[in-house]
Amino acid sequence: MKITFIGLGLIGGSLAKDLRKKKFATELVGVENNRKNAKKAVEIGLVDRTETLVKGIEGTDLVIIAIPVDKELEILPEVLDKISANTTVIDMGSTKKVIADKVADHPNRKNFVAAHPMSGTENSGPTAAVDNLFRGKITILCDQEDSGPQHVALAEKMFQTLGMDVAYMSSDEQDHSTAFVSHLPHAAAYALANAVQAKEDRSIIFDLASGGFRxxxxxxxxxxxMWHPIFQQNCKYVVESLDVYIKHLQEFRDSMKDNDFDKLKDLIISANKIRGILDGENPHFVKNEEKFTKLYTK
Structure with a gap:
């Protein structure tokens, strides 16, 4: 099997690394506009070689698109224009509705599988690629009914080879859910970083910064x-998630402002329940074959 990776940063590079290790393909080709990154990706063995887009997808079995979602809006239609009839195209974007709508009427829409592997780090570039980035994580396949069954099957096989669970959602459901569990945490982190940097005595604050803050x-x-276009494409649901978050921040603030420390204690105890949910103690959140589809679809 020949796989072409469009984008050789954290996600594309980590995919290439693990798929090579698993011997999922016999040939790995990269398409990367950044010449420095392209050279580095070959040097460290992420791919066998890099090519232009046209040459890179020629005769390939699988195209993996792992670039910022604004760039994907330009590249995905072009890729679907040029692929052979049997080629599968899988994207890794964190937003889905805008991208799915962009190619909804494309003649080769059936070749495209919209996916979002829920994994990553804050780092970027080929050297950010790490082993086993995806193991034990969840990937979301969106609008699978719009993709050909053979293409969905290849996507499922690839993600399962990486050690991932597979969930199924509509593009809109995916954007709504990830707004809370992925996009909101990033927005909150950006806001917190700006808040601390706005302090006049910030140098002292950073000297005191502990592991918790970091x-x-x-x-x-x-x-x-990467993140500016994600927020732009999913702004409706990110704003909704921020409104909910701000409401709870205000509740914390007001309990202290009003010296209502019993209320503050209740808020903290309520928040502590997240430990049980994340540790799988709540049976409604346990992932297993019987409940998995029910958990992630309407």
Missing amino acids: STVRLAKSSHS
């Missing part, structure tokens, strides 16, 4: 070239 604000190091 882990909380870590996402603020994420690239603007």
Whole structure:
């Protein structure tokens, strides 16, 4: 199998790394506009070689698009224009509705599988690629009824090879859900980083910064070239998630402002319940074959 990776940063590079290790393909080709990144990707063995877009997707079995979502709006239709009849195209974008709508009427829409692997770090570029980035994580396949069954099957096989669970949602459901669990945390981290940097005595604050602060604000190091278009494409649901978050922040603030420390204690205890949910103690959140589809679809 020949796989062509469009974009060789954290996601594309980590995919290439693990798929090579799993011997999922015999040939790995990269398409990367940044010459420095293209050279580095070959040097460190992420791909066998890099090509132009046209040459890179010629005769390929699988195209993986792992670039910022604004660039994908330009590249995806072009890729679908040029692929052979049997080629599968899978994207990795964090937003889905705008992208799915862009190619809804494309003659080769059936070749496209809209996916979002829920994994990543704040780092970027080929050297950010890491082993086992996706193992034990969830990938969301969107609007699978609009994709050919053979293309969905290949996508499922690839993600399962990476050790991922597979969930199924509509593009709109995906955007709504990830606004809360992915996009909101990034927005909050950016806001927190700006709030601390706005302090006049910030140098002292940073000297005192502990592991807790660093882990909380870590996402603020994420690239603007990736996250600005994500917020732009999913602004409706990100605004909704921010409104909910701000409401709860105000509740915390007001409990202290009003010296209502019993209320503050109740808010903290309520928040502590997230531990049980994340640890799988709540049976309604347990992932298993019987409940998995029900959990992630209407």
